[in-house]
Amino acid sequence: MMAIQNPYNQYKQNDVMTASPENLTLLLYNGALKFAHQGKIYIEQKNISKAHEAITRVQDIIQELNVSLDMQYDISQNLRALYVYILESLLDANIKKDTAVLDEVIGMVTELRDTWKEAMKIVKTKK
Numbered sequence: 001m002m003a004i005q006n007p008y009n010q011y012k013q014n015d016v017m018t019a020s021p022e023n024l025t026l027l028l029y030n031g032a033l034k035f036a037h038q039g040k041i042y043i044e045q046k047n048i049s050k051a052h053e054a055i056t057r058v059q060d061i062i063q064e065l066n067v068s069l070d071m072q073y074d075i076s077q078n079l080r081a082l083y084v085y086i087l088e089s090l091l092d093a094n095i096k097k098d099t100a101v102l103d104e105v106i107g108m109v110t111e112l113r114d115t116w117k118e119a120m121k122i123v124k125t126k127k
Contacts (some may be wrong), residue, residue: 022120025065029113032061033106039093040102048097055094058105062086082108 010037019027039054066083069076093101 022116022123026113026116026120028061028065029109029116032058032065032109033113035061036102036109040099040106041100042047043097043102052094052099055090055102059087059090059094062090062109067121 031102035054035057037050039058042048042051042054062083066080066087069083071077071080087107089101089105092098093105
């Protein structure tokens, strides 16, 4: 017997599978922000295991962004340093269950995401 798949999950899976590399990066930034906000909420609720899961998901996303950098570009060196800093901060936030550190991470990732969106717009207008 075949299980019925949740239509929303199917849509999201199709969205990821058909996304351009630029849109995948945007999806990753948005996912990192979603899980960072969840982690903050779980810390405030004293739900340590859920906070750990959420922060670990952010770490996984940032690690994926880090390893996917094309190091032939100068900007990649700067992004790598920033991603490493974010990863270290997430580790600290997870160990200490510190919402202030998560706020800093959320600010940095939001800025990266917004810059990425702006770059996508500029490239789109030049085509």
